[in-house]
Amino acid sequence: MTEFRFEDQTDASRYALYLGDDLVSVLDYRDDGRSVSMTRAFTVPSFRGHGYAGEIVERAVSLLEQSGDRQIVPMCWYVADWFAAHPERAGILQQRV
Numbered sequence: 001m002t003e004f005r006f007e008d009q010t011d012a013s014r015y016a017l018y019l020g021d022d023l024v025s026v027l028d029y030r031d032d033g034r035s036v037s038m039t040r041a042f043t044v045p046s047f048r049g050h051g052y053a054g055e056i057v058e059r060a061v062s063l064l065e066q067s068g069d070r071q072i073v074p075m076c077w078y079v080a081d082w083f084a085a086h087p088e089r090a091g092i093l094q095q096r097v
Contacts, residue, residue, distance in 0.1 A: 006059045015063075017056040025052040027060050027079075035071045035094045036064060041078040057082045065092055 005018040015027040024047040028040040038060070041053045057079055064070055071094035074080040083090055 004055065006056070006063075008060075008063065015056055015060045017052055017059070019047070019052075022047070024050075025056045027053075027056045027076075029060075031070065033070070035073050037073040037075045038079040039075045041076050053078055054082060061089055061092065065089075 002020040007016045007018070009016050010031075013029055013031070015029070016023060017025040023044060025041070025043040027038060028042075030037040030039060038057075041057060043053045061072065064072060072079075072092050073094050074083055083093060
């Protein structure tokens with residue numbers, strides 16, 4: 001079975017999800033040290049329809065929850081929808097002032 005590989009590619013300001021050697025999805029972000037603005041979720045067209053965008057958002061949110069030092073700003077519509085579908089994870093969202 002082919003395994004997922006998740007990477008935080010800080011030099012490119014993105015998370016990347018690979019299936020084997022194939023890049024299947026990316027999640028772009030801006031990190032100011034206090035919050036991470038998730039700006040764009042993208043799945044390679046030939047891999048769409050398999051839940052990979054949800055998988056990469058899940059892994060990114062889990063990574064940031066584990067570090068515990070930054071909040072998330074969902075700038076991308078997909079990320080906002082993901083949080084709407086997972087209200088139990090909303091504790092990491094940056095509150096509007």
